[in-house]
Amino acid sequence: MEAIFIIALFSLVANPIIGMILVKVNRNRPDRQKMLARVSVGTLAFVSLALFTNVSTSSDAIDCVFLGLFYLAICVLLWLGTSKKNKVSLIFSSVLLVILFGLSCLFSTIGILGLAFIVGEFEPSRSVRINGSTLYREYGRGNATTATGGSEVSLFTSFRWFPFVERKFFSKQYISGFATTNDNKQKRFTTPENSPINNTPTFYGTHFKLTYDTTKNDLILSYQQTRDTLHLDR
Structure with missing residues (x-):
């Protein structure tokens, strides 16, 4: 940094x-x-x-x-x-x-x-190579780029002839959201069903436990009782 x-x-x-x-x-x-x-x-x-x-x-x-x-x-x-x-x-x-x-x-x-x-959010807090061509990076969110805490997950693919060059092909945020209650107060929610981020179900998460399914080429992100499955070949 x-x-x-x-x-x-x-x-x-x-x-x-x-x-x-x-x-x-x-x-x-x-x-x-x-x-x-x-x-x-x-x-x-x-x-x-x-x-x-x-x-x-x-x-x-x-x-x-x-x-x-x-x-x-x-x-x-x-x-x-x-x-x-x-x-x-x-x-x-x-x-x-x-x-x-x-x-x-x-x-x-x-x-x-x-x-x-x-700058702190520009640098990944975690970097893991999933397979020969896919790199997982996790970025902390909440200091400067978002109003609430959480993380952003990005997947990169490298090029065979240019290993120092890579392309981001997937990115998704896992941050806290807000829902408006009947008394017009904002209430924090973390359930996958309610979050509108990226127009896909998501939830608050950070420092995910990673599980790579080699048969299905799926990457499973687990945080407490919730998890998300990323299909790398789709």
């Missing part, structure tokens, strides 16, 4: 400044500015495609570096926008840069605890 937190904090603080330096150093070199723009657009497209297809690396730190490069590419493009003579581009880029600088200052000072909570 320490490495991810340092990378995230460095990206928030340094990337707007690095972007400014890259653009200012090459302000009299239109060819280099075009190259910066192309590299930045390519980085945005590459990382966006990976996010859209749920493809990542096997290292959370490397994934965080790619997200940092994504943020740096945005900063570079915005600084390039401020160097244009077009007033619309200048105003639009300047406003967004002010917002980004504000968020960077917020999360690197008084909001640093919130950043730590977010």
Whole structure:
């Protein structure tokens, strides 16, 4: 977690400044500015495609570096926008840069605890290889991403020729929900029948006991008296 937190904090603080330096150093070199723009657009497209297809690396730190490069590419493009003579581009880029600088200052000072909570939920609390190509990861929820506690289970598959690259093909949350009673008060519930999360029956659970059925290729998650069966081949 320490490495991810340092990378995230460095990206928030340094990337707007690095972007400014890259653009200012090459302000009299239109060819280099075009190259910066192309590299930045390519980085945005590459990382966006990976996010859209749920493809990542096997290292959370490397994934965080790619997200940092994504943020740096945005900063570079915005600084390039401020160097244009077009007033619309200048105003639009300047406003967004002010917002980004504000968020960077917020999360690197008084909001640093919130950043730590977010980073803490980005890193899995548990990682188990189910079979030769399937990896189980469990993430704690309740510090920053959800209003109530619990966990999120994700399943990843690896590629034969690129073992350091993986794709998430399943994700489900097991967190506490709320039901409204007749006296208009909120009551916490944990029964599988009532929870609307992911539009499938679920329940509160964390630190699941895992049972892998090799004959059916099913993964059974057990928590106290409840359990959920994940069909890996469907």
